[in-house]
Amino acid sequence: MSNLLFFSLLAAIPAMMSCGGSSSRQPAKDSTAAATDTVALSADSIFNIVEERTFQYFWDGAEPSSGMARERYHVDGDYPENDMNVVTSGGSGFGVMAILAGIERGYVTRAAGLERLTRIVSFLEKADRFHGAWPHWLYGETGKVKPFGQKDNGGDLVETSFMLQGLLCVRQYFANGNEAEKALAARINTLWKDVDFNWYRNGKNVLYWHWSPNYQWEMNFAVTGYNECLIMYVLAAASPTHGISADVYHNGWARQGAIRDSINAYGHTLKLSHNFAKEYGGPLFWSHYSYLGLDPHGLKDRYADYWENNLNHVLINREWCIQNPKRYKGYGPDSWGLTASYSVKGYAAHAPGEKNDLGVISPTAALSSMPYTPEYSKQAMVHWYNDMRDKLFGPYGFYDAFSETDNWYPQRYLAIDQGPIVVMMENYRSGLLWKLFMSCPEVQQGLKKLDFQSPYLQ
Numbered sequence: 236m237s238n239l240l241f242f243s244l245l246a247a248i249p250a251m252m253s254c255g256g257s258s259s260r261q262p263a264k265d266s267t268a269a270a271t272d273t274v275a276l277s278a279d280s281i282f283n284i285v286e287e288r289t290f291q292y293f294w295d296g297a298e299p300s301s302g303m304a305r306e307r308y309h310v311d312g313d314y315p316e317n318d319m320n321v322v323t324s325g326g327s328g329f330g331v332m333a334i335l336a337g338i339e340r341g342y343v344t345r346a347a348g349l350e351r352l353t354r355i356v357s358f359l360e361k362a363d364r365f366h367g368a369w370p371h372w373l374y375g376e377t378g379k380v381k382p383f384g385q386k387d388n389g390g391d392l393v394e395t396s397f398m399l400q401g402l403l404c405v406r407q408y409f410a411n412g413n414e415a416e417k418a419l420a421a422r423i424n425t426l427w428k429d430v431d432f433n434w435y436r437n438g439k440n441v442l443y444w445h446w447s448p449n450y451q452w453e454m455n456f457a458v459t460g461y462n463e464c465l466i467m468y469v470l471a472a473a474s475p476t477h478g479i480s481a482d483v484y485h486n487g488w489a490r491q492g493a494i495r496d497s498i499n500a501y502g503h504t505l506k507l508s509h510n511f512a513k514e515y516g517g518p519l520f521w522s523h524y525s526y527l528g529l530d531p532h533g534l535k536d537r538y539a540d541y542w543e544n545n546l547n548h549v550l551i552n553r554e555w556c557i558q559n560p561k562r563y564k565g566y567g568p569d570s571w572g573l574t575a576s577y578s579v580k581g582y583a584a585h586a587p588g589e590k591n592d593l594g595v596i597s598p599t600a601a602l603s604s605m606p607y608t609p610e611y612s613k614q615a616m617v618h619w620y621n622d623m624r625d626k627l628f629g630p631y632g633f634y635d636a637f638s639e640t641d642n643w644y645p646q647r648y649l650a651i652d653q654g655p656i657v658v659m660m661e662n663y664r665s666g667l668l669w670k671l672f673m674s675c676p677e678v679q680q681g682l683k684k685l686d687f688q689s690p691y692l693q
Contacts, residue, residue: 275621278613285602285616286660289632290337292653293330294351296631298322298375302354304330304654306372310629310646321381324369324391325524328398329654331355331405332527332668336661349416352405356422359398365390365446367430367477369398386454389447392435393458396467399427400528403678404671432471432479441487442471442479460488461507462517465541466525473681484685494538500587501554503547506539515555515587516548518574519600522607523655527662528672535688549604553611555587556596563594565639568611569618572600576636576652579643585636594640598633603655605663632656 276284298305303322307314331352338348362378363370368390372381382388406423409416437443437452444456458464468488471479485491496508500515509517522545534541556571573585576597585595601608601615619627626644627633635652637644661667672678673691682689 276617278617281617281620282613282660285620285632286336286657287340287342288628288630289653289656289660290333290340290342292631292648292650293333293657294337294343296648297330297351301358301373301375301378302351303327303358303373303375304650305375306650308631308648310648318381320375322373322375323394323650324371324373325394325397326650326654327355328394328401329527329658330650331401333654333657335404335408335671336657336667339661339665339667349409349419353415353419356402356419356426359402359426360422364429365448366434367426368392368395368435368446370394386447386450387445388449389445390435391445392430392432392442393444393464393467395430396464396470397524399430399470400466400525400672403427403675404528404668407671407674428474428476430470430474431477432474433477435471436479436483439487440483442467442483458488459490460494460510461521462510463521463524464488466529469525469529469678469681469685471681472684473675473677475677478681478684481684481686489538492538500551501558503550503554505544505547505551507544509548512586512588512591515551518584518586518591519549519552519572519604520574520651520655522548523574523599523603523659524651527655527658528668529678530662530666530669530673530689530691532669533688533690536686546607549607552587552600553608555592561589561592561594563592563638563640565596569614570596570639571611571615572596572598572602572604574600574652577645577647577649578636579638579641593638595636595638595643597636597652598627599635599652599656602633603659605659609663 293304296305296308297303298320301322304327305319306321306323334348334352337343338345358378362373363380370380370389371383371387371391371394374381380388402423406420410420435443435446441457441459443452444458445454446452458467468484472484494508496505496513498505498513505516531541531545552573553571556566557568559566573587573592574597575584578593578595583593585591585593585597598619601612605612619633627637629646631648631653634645635647635649658668662669679692682692
């Protein structure tokens with residue numbers, strides 16, 4: 236299977252959704268919403284509120300010992316396996332990018348941001364690593380691995396790549412700062428160089444998602460495209476210490492050219508074969524996760540124009556919701572967006588199509604698409620905030636998912652959904668994270684190695 240994140244997540248549903256334990260923290264009082272209960276705000280005002288409030292997931296809502304992003308935050312206090320202090324490596328990668336946005340927006344001071352990011356890096360230095368790669372989940376108090384599944388108790392190269400995408404932005408942000416900032420940048424550089432991408436080839440011309448000290452390569456997830464994992468191959472090519480050759484990208488990820496396609500839906504064309512979702516392109520996080528740092532503007536290789544492909548992916552997803560062939564309540568131009576999130580029954584890979592559209596809208600889908608479809612994304616944001624705020628908006632922004640059809644409005648958050656909202660809203664505003672990541676000399680060299688074109692490579 237190539238849609239690996241979904242299927243590894245789905246394997247963990249029983250543990251994720253069972254109830255147990257309670258939170259010792261109380262969610263922040265929703266003072267902004269209370270002050271505007273009877274006022275319909277402008278799109279710009281709502282934009283500011285949403286970005287700042289969602290940022291707080293990674294600041295006020297962070298796991299206190301490590302500073303890392305909690306895997307989930309449940310306002311109702313019910314946590315599976317009492318796991319409120321389990322942190323996520325990939326979601327924390329998105330989170331450190333959100334913290335940089337918070338510094339730039341003045342939500343926190345530069346000094347406070349530096350302190351928090353230094354705490355996170357200190358945790359990562361001591362945390363369990365496997366040939367340089369972190370596991371998917373870690374205990375925030377100890378840094379020890381929490382298995383994502385029985386055989387998934389070692390290195391997770393995809394989640395590690397999401398972490399590195401964020402850390403390299405932090406490195407670039409502080410590289411020319413004061414002595415403490417330069418010291419943090421140097422420590423991040425060491426973590427980056429420690430990741431042995433070449434090991435995760437397992438001797439073949441493809442990258443593998445997992446390696447376990449107990450089960451070795453038994454997970455057997457060779458990562459081939461197209462899905463959310465392009466960033467892993469770019470970083471693997473960019474690594475100054477354990478880099479891969481271009482053959483691994485072209486033969487593994489691109490499947491010797493079989494990644495090419497030409498699928499038309501609602502007048503929009505996808506030039507990449509989206510794994511298990513060829514007809515409509517699958518869940519929207521495929522156009523978000525790798526592109527939080529990797530700027531899709533003008534990004535091209537022999538297989539696709541990535542801005543064009545991602546834009547069309549979003550437009551197809553939105554149009555499916557407007558056409559609403561399954562006649563779900565609430566779908567339309569002001570409420571759209573299907574991606575992986577909590578669902579009415581567990582966790583699901585929501586996407587256009589008869590089997591994957593379950594009547595659940597995930598706000599992160601439209602909000603994280605802000606750079607691609609700003610007016611359409613704002614249209615949904617304004618509707619949700621002005622008309623449905625009492626059901627959808629909480630201490631850390633919009634809740635993870637909802638279904639008007641099922642009258643289902645859980646007050647719960649997931650790090651991997653909140654992070655892209657902040658980052659992509661900031662990229663739409665200023666391009667901050669794109670500029671930082673694309674300024675990395677190694678990233679530029681890696682892209683050149685893989686024969687990419689980008690305005691940053693001129």
